[in-house]
Amino acid sequence: MSARLTITKTPKCYVGGAFIRSESGRVFELKDQKGEFFANVPLCSRKDLRNAVEAAAKAGPGWVKRTAFNRGQILYRVAEMIESRVDEMAEALMLGGATKAEATKEVVAAVDRIVHYAGWTDKYEAMLGSVNPVASAHFNFTVTEPMGIIGVLAPDERPLLALVSLILPAITSGNCVVALASETQPYPAILLGEMLAVSDLTGGVVNLLTGKRAELVPTFATHEHLRAICGAVNAEQRKALRLGAAESVKRVRLWKAEEAVDWESEGMEGLEEIRALVECKTTWHPVGG
Amino acid sequence: MAKIISKTNPARELVFGDLWEYDAAPETADPKLKKRYDLFINGQFVAPKKGKYFATINPGTEVKIADIALGDAADVDAACKAAQKAFTTVWGPMPGKERGKYLYRIARLLQDHAREFAVAETMDGGKPIKESRDFDLPMAAAHFFYHAGWADKLPYLAAGRQVAPYGVVGQVIPWNFPLLMLAWKIAPALAAGNCVVLKPAETTSITALKFGEICQEAGLPPGVVNIVSGAGETGAAVINHPLTSKVAFTGSTEVGKLIMRSLAGTEKKMTLELGGKAANIVFEDAPLDQAVEGIINGIFFNQGHVCCAGSRLLVQESVAGEVLARLKRRLATLRVGDPLDKNTDIGAINSKEQLGKITELVKAGVAEGAEMYQSECRLPAKGFYFRPTLFAKMSMSHRIAREEIFGPVLSMLTFRTLEEAVEKANNTPYGLSAGVWTDKGSKILKMSTLLKAGVVWANTYNKFDPASPFGGYKESGFGREGGKQGLMDYCRVG
Numbered sequence: 001m002s003a004r005l006t007i008t009k010t011p012k013c014y015v016g017g018a019f020i021r022s023e024s025g026r027v028f029e030l031k032d033q034k035g036e037f038f039a040n041v042p043l044c045s046r047k048d049l050r051n052a053v054e055a056a057a058k059a060g061p062g063w064v065k066r067t068a069f070n071r072g073q074i075l076y077r078v079a080e081m082i083e084s085r086v087d088e089m090a091e092a093l094m095l096g097g098a099t100k101a102e103a104t105k106e107v108v109a110a111v112d113r114i115v116h117y118a119g120w121t122d123k124y125e126a127m128l129g130s131v132n133p134v135a136s137a138h139f140n141f142t143v144t145e146p147m148g149i150i151g152v153l154a155p156d157e158r159p160l161l162a163l164v165s166l167i168l169p170a171i172t173s174g175n176c177v178v179a180l181a182s183e184t185q186p187y188p189a190i191l192l193g194e195m196l197a198v199s200d201l202t203g204g205v206v207n208l209l210t211g212k213r214a215e216l217v218p219t220f221a222t223h224e225h226l227r228a229i230c231g232a233v234n235a236e237q238r239k240a241l242r243l244g245a246a247e248s249v250k251r252v253r254l255w256k257a258e259e260a261v262d263w264e265s266e267g268m269e270g271l272e273e274i275r276a277l278v279e280c281k282t283t284w285h286p287v288g289g
Numbered sequence: 290m291a292k293i294i295s296k297t298n299p300a301r302e303l304v305f306g307d308l309w310e311y312d313a314a315p316e317t318a319d320p321k322l323k324k325r326y327d328l329f330i331n332g333q334f335v336a337p338k339k340g341k342y343f344a345t346i347n348p349g350t351e352v353k354i355a356d357i358a359l360g361d362a363a364d365v366d367a368a369c370k371a372a373q374k375a376f377t378t379v380w381g382p383m384p385g386k387e388r389g390k391y392l393y394r395i396a397r398l399l400q401d402h403a404r405e406f407a408v409a410e411t412m413d414g415g416k417p418i419k420e421s422r423d424f425d426l427p428m429a430a431a432h433f434f435y436h437a438g439w440a441d442k443l444p445y446l447a448a449g450r451q452v453a454p455y456g457v458v459g460q461v462i463p464w465n466f467p468l469l470m471l472a473w474k475i476a477p478a479l480a481a482g483n484c485v486v487l488k489p490a491e492t493t494s495i496t497a498l499k500f501g502e503i504c505q506e507a508g509l510p511p512g513v514v515n516i517v518s519g520a521g522e523t524g525a526a527v528i529n530h531p532l533t534s535k536v537a538f539t540g541s542t543e544v545g546k547l548i549m550r551s552l553a554g555t556e557k558k559m560t561l562e563l564g565g566k567a568a569n570i571v572f573e574d575a576p577l578d579q580a581v582e583g584i585i586n587g588i589f590f591n592q593g594h595v596c597c598a599g600s601r602l603l604v605q606e607s608v609a610g611e612v613l614a615r616l617k618r619r620l621a622t623l624r625v626g627d628p629l630d631k632n633t634d635i636g637a638i639n640s641k642e643q644l645g646k647i648t649e650l651v652k653a654g655v656a657e658g659a660e661m662y663q664s665e666c667r668l669p670a671k672g673f674y675f676r677p678t679l680f681a682k683m684s685m686s687h688r689i690a691r692e693e694i695f696g697p698v699l700s701m702l703t704f705r706t707l708e709e710a711v712e713k714a715n716n717t718p719y720g721l722s723a724g725v726w727t728d729k730g731s732k733i734l735k736m737s738t739l740l741k742a743g744v745v746w747a748n749t750y751n752k753f754d755p756a757s758p759f760g761g762y763k764e765s766g767f768g769r770e771g772g773k774q775g776l777m778d779y780c781r782v783g
Contacts, residue, residue, distance in 0.1 A: 127448060132772050134754035135431075142758050142774060227763075239554045246549035248718070249542065249563065249764040272450065272782050280774050282758050283737040285730070286748045 011041045011186075013210055014193025015048070016055030017203015022211070023047050030187060032095050041186050044211035046219045049178065052207040053225050056149045056176035059204025064146055064174035068122035075118035075172065078199040079111050082192075086111070089191055093160060096185040109264050110164040116269050117168040124173065124274045132282070139285040144173065144278035147251065151220045152179035153213065153231025153241075155255075158263045159185035160192065165263055166230055169273035171205055178207045178226065186210035217241060224248045228277055232257045251276070311624065314631040316418045320409035325356045326494065328364055328518060329501030331371035332511025338363045343520075345494060348415035349628045349637040349672045357494045360517035365486065365526035368515035372457040372484035373532050375512030380484050381454065385441030392437030392479060394507040399430040399472075402503065406468060406496055411628045413495040414467055415637030415673070416591050418629050428753060429472035432771075435755035436476035439776055443481065446773055452780040454482035455558065459533030461524040462497075463540045464490035464639050465594040465695075470539055471497050473770045475514060476755075481779040483535070486515045488527045492640050494518040525551065534558065535779070539596070541693075542719070542764050560768025560778045562596065562760055564693040565721030568714035569599030569750060570736065572707075573607045575726035579748065581615045584699070587724055587750035589623060589677055592635055593697040594643070596765075597722035599750050601690060602701040603710050609703045613681055616701075617662055623677050625666045635697055638673040647675050647696035650689055659683035659700070685713060693719070707732070711739045720762030724750045743769070 011030075012019035021027075024047070027040035042048075066074070082089060086107045093103035125144060132140040150170040154163040159182035170177050181189030193208045209216070217237050220229055221244020228251035229241050238254050245252045253276045255261050262268065325342065327334040342356040360368075380388065399406065407421040416425070443452050458478045462470040467489060478485050489497035497516050504514050517523055528536050528548055535558040538548055542563040552559065569587050571580050587599030604612045628636030638644040655661055660682040668674040678698045680689055689700045704710040714723055722744040725736045733747040743761045746752060753759065758772035768778045 128774075130758075130773055132754065132756040132758070134752075134757050136752060136754070138749070138752065140754065140757050142772060235554075242553035243550055246546045246553065249545060249549070249561065249766060251767055267783065270450075271447075275777075275782075279743065279762050280758050280760070280769050281737070281743060281745065281762075282772075283734075283745045284747055284749055284752055284757070285733055285737075 008039065011039050011190040011210070013042050013044060013048070013190070013208055014196060015052045015207045015209070016058070017197070019193070019197070020048075023051065030095070033097050038095060039187070041190065041210045044209040044216070046216065048209060048211075049216055049219050050223065052178040052209060053149055053223055055204040055207055056178050057225060059202050060148060060176045063171070063176060063202055063205045066174070068125070071172070071174065072118045072121035074200045075114055075121065075168070078196060078201060079114040079118060081195045081199045082107065082111050082114070085195060089160065089188060092188045092191045093185070095187055096159065106158060106161050110161045113161070113164055113269055114168060117172045120172050120271070120274060124271055127271055128275055128278065128280070134284075137287045139287050140282065141285075142280050142282045145281055146174035147227040147277055147279055148175060149226050150175045150177050150277055151223070151226040151229045152177050153217070153220060153229070153233050154179060154182050154189070155232035155257045155261070156182045156184045157257070157261065160188040161263045162232060162261070163189055163192070165268055167206055170230070170277050173274055173278050175277055176205050179209065180213060180216055180220070181208060181210045183211070183213050213237065218244065221245060222247055227251065228253065230254065230276070232261055234258055253277075311632050313627070315627065315629050316408055316411075316422070316631055318404040318408050320412060321405050322355060322409060322495065326358060326498040326518065328358045328360050328368070329498060329504070329514070329516040330364065330368045331515065332505065332509070334501065337361065343491070345413060345492065347412050348492075348639055349412070349669070351671050351673075354412060355495065357498070357518050360519040360523045362522075362526040365517050365523060365530055368486045368517050369457055369530045369532040371512035372486050372515055375510055376454075376456050376484040379510040380513045381482060385443060385482070388479065388482065389437045389440030391507055391509050392433050392440060392476060395503055395509070396430045396433035396437060398503045398506055399426065399433065403427070403430070406499060408629070409499060410468055410496050411636070414464060414493045415628050415639050417633040417636040418631055419633070420591060425466055425469045429469045432469075432472040432476045432755045436480035436776065439480045443780065446777060446780065447782050451783040452481075453783070455535040455779065455781060456483060457532045457534060458483045458485050458779065459527040459530060459536040460485055460487040461527060461536070461538045461540065462487065462489055464493040465591060465596070467493035468496040468500065471500060474537055474539075477770070477776045477779045478537075479513065481776060483779055484513045486517060486527050486530075486533065488517050488519060488524045491520050528552065537768070538562070545766055560760075560770075561766035562768070562770060563764065563766035565596045565598070565719045565761065565765050566601055566691065566693050566717050567597055567599050567719075567722045567724065567742065568601045568603050569724035570603045570710050570714060570726065571605060571608065571612060572727040572732065573605040574728045576728060576748070577608065577611065577615065580726040581612065581619055583724065583726060583748070583750045584616060585619050585623070588699040589635055589697050590751050592638055592675070594639055594695055595751065597744065597751065598695075599724050600694060600699060602699055603704050603713055604701060605710070606703045606705050613701065616679060620662065620664045620677050620679055623664055623666070625664065625674060625676065626669055635677060638675050638696065641673055643695065644673040644675060647694055647698065650692060650694045651678055651698055654680050654683070654687060654689035654700070657683070657687045657689070659687055659689065685716060691717065707736070711736070715741045718764040721765035722746065
């Protein structure tokens with residue numbers, strides 16, 4: 001009896017609730033920690049990015065209409081789906097050279113971050129919104145609204161935790177996300193897509209692309225349907241993103257990839273991150289007859 | 290319920306023609322103007338380093354009022370350094386309670402000098418005295434009063450988080466509400482513990498520089514507030530100066546984008562309050578008399594020089610004829626003329642340049658085939674004036690329906706269903722404000738949810754309050770002014 005040949009997985013990107021290869025047919029080679037061939041990862045094109053934005057636009061109205069409580073339950077379900085596969089995700093991180101202990105630490109930190117945001121969905125509004133005591137007969141109140149579709153650019157460092165930390169505050173308030181995974185370690189994002197697909201998250205709410213940052217930054221910068229960009233990128237890309245953002249007055253929230261960002265710190269999660277990706281709407285409602 | 294329909298449409302009206310003229314009723318308070326205004330830097334009025342001045346004129350008469358210092362990059366640098374020094378040595382370390390007291394003083398002094406400032410504002414900017422007297426001045430004082438109370442309560446602003454000032458904030462403001470925009474910018478910045486360098490608009494520097502006198506009178510420590518007058522380059526110097534770690538700008542979307550580009554290579558924080566093309570939506574169940582007054586106020590307030598002006602009127606088809614007839618009647622009774630006259634409804638256009646822009650866009654409206662109605666009022670022989678104008682029978686693609694006119698020009702469109710109204714209202718790159726007129730509270734809330742705008746006025750328009758956050762979606766900018774949300778934009782939140 002000959003030894004059984006194992007089935008290798010073809011990595012696919014999670015876009016619009018489906019698993020896709022790049023429309024361009026292009027791939028780039030991913031090696032494991034020993035430098036041996038691991039898999040061919042989709043090298044997503046600008047067209048893939050535009051398609052992902054369309055997928056997000058379709059998912060948006062449904063996601064924003066979910067109750068805050070329901071969004072919280074769905075995010076918690078995402079955490080459950082990763083928790084049960086911590087070892088598998090840790091192995092994906094070890095491809096990039098992390099030790100088993102480091103990789104596991106990063107995965108559980110990511111899970112805990114998701115749980116943190118699951119709890120925010122029905123609470124941030126009470127913190128960020130307000131009833132405003134105006135000097136006239138009006139019930140004047142400010143509520144937040146999600147901005148729409150957010151472009152996320154994950155750094156190479158902490159390819160899972162950073163990615164999750166950038167996506168979560170956006171979707172907590174009802175935004176949809178088109179994210180570009182770490183260029184050097186895209187595989188955790190591939191796995192994350194598989195885990196999101198079996199959570200209750202509606203397809204298209206989070207779209208995960210793999211590819212070359214330098215190639216996609218210009219489209220992230222100028223795509224007018226992306227209403228905000230957040231990510232951790234180098235100085236040149238920050239400038240390019242901000243220049244592109246000016247064309248449609250896009251909101252930008254960027255960290256410096258060239259400086260160490262402590263993604264594990266509690267300062268990287270919470271209300272300020274949610275606030276950065278919502279709009280405030282003030283309504284003057286008449287009081288009296 | 291049976292609907293009562295007026296048998297005469299339009300209703301009968303009394304036409305007096307030229308029989309009864311209004312007597313002139315000029316405001317006579319002394320604006321206490323100087324012949325020459327210097328820069329206000331480090332608590333002192335100082336001449337610009339290059340010694341250059343430019344004339345500011347009264348747009349209502351085209352008569353020169355004063356010479357205004359033309360600050361350049363070197364003056365801005367001196368102002369920023371003074372602000373930085375004040376921040377590190379005085380204002381930053383000062384307890385919030387003490388900072389607040391200075392703001393209360395400023396609020397009180399503005400009230401004391403209200404008439405003088407109102408006249409100065411109207412002379413320099415062209416807005417009717419009744420507006421500067423009853424709106425700009427009281428609201429500016431209210432902004433200082435409101436924010437004064439925040440200065441010692443910043444820890445309550447962001448529960449569970451640390452807040453800190455940025456340091457030196459650079460601010461550039463427009464000419465439509467010169468003193469009020471100054472108050473919107475300076476009051477929250479100071480309450481949060483920042484020091485400021487502010488550049489007023491080129492055509493309206495006087496009340497900003499008079500505000501320097503208020504700062505002196507209040508005993509505000511030197512350098513906390515610096516006012517550098519000048520032109521576009523002066524503003525650019527404020528925005529780009531390395532010491533201004535946060536900048537706030539109110540003005541056109543075009544300039545807002547320029548600022549975003551010029552700061553693209555920096556990590557500066559920004560808030561931008563930019564242009565708008567607001568929809569004012571009238572449903573058939575709206576109280577029409579009230580709505581017509583609201584439409585008029587929404588577009589003709591301050592000659593339409595308002596970023597949130599209700600310049601796109603959307604009327605439900607079933608009442609469109611009635612609304613148009615009432616609007617035409619109301620248009621004819623608006624009094625256009627001497628801004629200093631207490632009876633004037635619509636004053637002077639702020640500048641010759643702005644008058645040219647309005648004229649050009651209105652010509653485009655006529656050329657594109659829209660139906661134009663203009664008031665037949667007599668305009669003064671000197672000064673920059675424009676008749677209140679209304680366009681009907683037009684479509685969404687017309688320039689006058691898409692571009693910000695920033696003048697007394699209203700464009701009327703119609704809709705059949707709520708969904709169509711929302712679609713038309715949101716079909717613009719802007720998203721600053723919107724108006725909704727209906728008798729149904731639930732419809733107000735539904736519309737407010739669906740409209741992509743930072744401020745939604747229901748059965749009212751152009752209402753402002755220091756406690757109420759103001760600011761836009763999309764290309765109308767980002768960040769808020771007013772309320773706790775506005776104050777937070779002047780704080781680093783950790």
